Amino acid sequence: MAKFLHLTAFMRPVSLHTGAWRYPGAFADANFNFAHIKSFAQKLEAANFDAFFMADHLAVLNMPVEALKRSHTVTSFEPFTLLSALAAVTERIGLAATASTTYDEPYHIARRFASLDHISNGRAAWNIVTTSNPDAARNFGQDEHAEHGERYKRAREFYDVVTGLWDSFADDAFIRDQESGIFLDPAKMHVLAHKGDELSVRGPLNIARPVQGWPVIVQAGQSEPGRQLAAETAELVFCSPRDLAGGKALYADIKGRMAAVGRDRAHLKILPAAFVVVGETVEDAKAKRSKLDSLVHYDSAIASLSISLGHDASGFDPDGPLPEIPETNASKSGRAQVLKLAADEKLTVRQLAQRYGGYSGLAFVGTPQTIADEMQAWLDEEAADGFTVVFPYLPQGLDDVTQQLVPELQRRGLFRRDYEGSTLREHLGLPRPANRFFS
Amino acid sequence: MAKFLHLTAFMRPVSLHTGAWRYPGAFADANFNFAHIKSFAQKLEAANFDAFFMADHLAVLNMPVEALKRSHTVTSFEPFTLLSALAAVTERIGLAATASTTYDEPYHIARRFASLDHISNGRAAWNIVTTSNPDAARNFGQDEHAEHGERYKRAREFYDVVTGLWDSFADDAFIRDQESGIFLDPAKMHVLAHKGDELSVRGPLNIARPVQGWPVIVQAGQSEPGRQLAAETAELVFCSPRDLAGGKALYADIKGRMAAVGRDRAHLKILPAAFVVVGETVEDAKAKRSKLDSLVHYDSAIASLSISLGHDASGFDPDGPLPEIPETNASKSGRAQVLKLAADEKLTVRQLAQRYGGYSGLAFVGTPQTIADEMQAWLDEEAADGFTVVFPYLPQGLDDVTQQLVPELQRRGLFRRDYEGSTLREHLGLPRPANRFFS
Ligand SMILES: Cc1cc2nc3c(=O)[nH]c(=O)nc-3n(C[C@H](O)[C@H](O)[C@H](O)COP(=O)(O)O)c2cc1C
């Protein structure tokens, strides 16, 4: 079987690059303007993207005021409301929302995803997170985050409860016979009556089983318990390896864990986040990226560089090369990455800082051809089943992907020319789960 | 100033009448078909309704299996997801969602309503409920409902927190100056740091202040603390008086309580729920209602009648008149109502039971003229500022209201011919609240 890429769009915030909103021609309010976001979703759908993905955080992101006042992330739409609105103005594209198992209730989560799945005719996905931002605790009546392992323990049980609630009704429970007056068959309704270590939830859910059986399950945690949760439950993984070698290792690890728990490797797609900058030439693309990086304010940039180096960089000459700095115990791998980048791209301290303050993850910067080559290599080398595309600025950076990169991928037979099915499960080639209570 | 009706549509379930889905020509799945509900919302908007209102319950409604299997309420959309989807396909109509202060978190509620308000351009309203269905407790990790007074105490504090979170940013906090790179003015962001008896919430909310300042606040509780909460906080009240006298008393009570807390009476609109059946003649309308009532199954109907009577009615001759029954202590006012109805309308036991099992609240059954007369009387006598219309069956019962009753109300100058403003606050003539932290 020929290999085939899956593409989702990272859309909350609409760009992860902190300078995105300042790029010439960019919509400064792209992250918080419904008309703009609707047009982005419709363009992504016209390009046959698998899904529109919203990350989520339950607090204003914790940053120093110098960074905060320059951040376009401070005001964003909430995922259930935004994706439901988009469901009404799109037809095929999947809609993936992040929802926290630490700060929400399984009955609400099960119900909202079921409702979104029905409204969208089978396009919902749930990115299960344990919530990375510890500040969230204080918005939910707690002084601090529960401990990491404890959060993952609750997440696993939360998943069991949510999927159990989705199975409250057999797919054919609702008869609606106007003549006899029988609306549903009560024998096809199941009361979950879950009582576990963390959660106690009776059920049944007050909504029919989702169109997809269960919305697609997504995981993005990369710690040991995060990978294990993915292997046991996820059908889609968003991750952030930094390079091909890292991607291969993560891919092998997660697919290997799946085999260990008896799951079919094909039933989970791994889509690393990739920052994509398309140019007419490689130099042109690099220039766009440099221009974008240059829009990151030095004060917030230098703080990011210092963290990555494990060394205070604020005294360095911004326009000189990175000076020799002593090795420290803090962040060895981060330091090595900075040194390599400084050497490879011959960046000044300012440019390095702006790279770290802008977006420093995996990036494909080049022409449609060079980017397609890289994506193909990741696919061939079993480092990815596709990508979660991070746009550099909007709308142009998105248009460059949908109008230039996607056609190149299609020419190579690496990406669909049209949706074949109508549900997100169909786009991803995932089976519809059986109902555990009714066969 | 001429008096003027406000109309909202009770839309979850789309009809409260238990026989609605069986009426000839009715959509059996009207309550759970997005395409249908979208068309209802668009028709209500074309008729200039103030708002589309979704009640909500956090469990399958508690009923005996004989009633459950005949109930079209068992599967419904969840309010935030449905109203957000409708926001994308309507332009002016208000969108009122019910959300519980007993089983949700203020940060989530504040954020979702703010997001809905932004997506809809200022059309959101929050129906604050303490949750009437005690079964909800068991879906949220509790054995039973907290005590009534305790639930209202939390509701009052919850309101303070949610409105405080909505005020996290000044209306002009977001600058988005691409040149200087300043996105927001941090001096215009407020950290709530609420620590109260029931709740502890830090803030700020991670979304800009709602378009309406605050979404419109709705209350529907009718107990003593429910009325008090309404007087202190609400801008719209949904209630269910049974007749004009009851409506006047409730209206005077709530508006009186407002005066006592120093609020302007004009800043709260009281909209009793009214079941509206439009016919070509009064007889025709009554025949439609009888037909509809006849679709209620006797088993579930007789149980409802027994509850209202405070006496087991299952042994009565269904086709005979209501027999003499001894007075009991249970439900005196309910019993008196049944006896009056039986006498007034000369109903058999079956017909009485079907009335109670169908919909037994305030009803306007007649021609557009007689219904307009009744509505006008409620307005003139200070029993209502308008109505929450409960439809008998869909789509016809809704079309009858929008196509026949609304034009009659417009001819009389009792209802708008077009929206004047764009936000729900503007439709209702309510002021935009000041930000308590920034003036
Ligand atoms: C592409 C991607 C998207 C993510 N989205 C979210 C998110 O929306 N919310 C969140 O709390 N964490 C998100 N994370 C972070 C992870 O959930 C996780 O907290 C982080 O990778 C650390 O892993 P761990 O939680 O397993 O320790 C995301 C991670 C990646 C790679």
Ligand SMILES: Cc1cc2nc3c(=O)[nH]c(=O)nc-3n(C[C@H](O)[C@H](O)[C@H](O)COP(=O)(O)O)c2cc1C
């Ligand atoms: C028109 C109307 C709509 C209502 N909608 C809801 C609702 O959606 N959810 C709910 O729990 N209760 C709802 N109620 C019930 C009230 O919230 C309340 O529980 C009931 O009137 C008893 O009053 P109390 O809670 O003040 O004791 C509604 C009541 C009316 C009159």
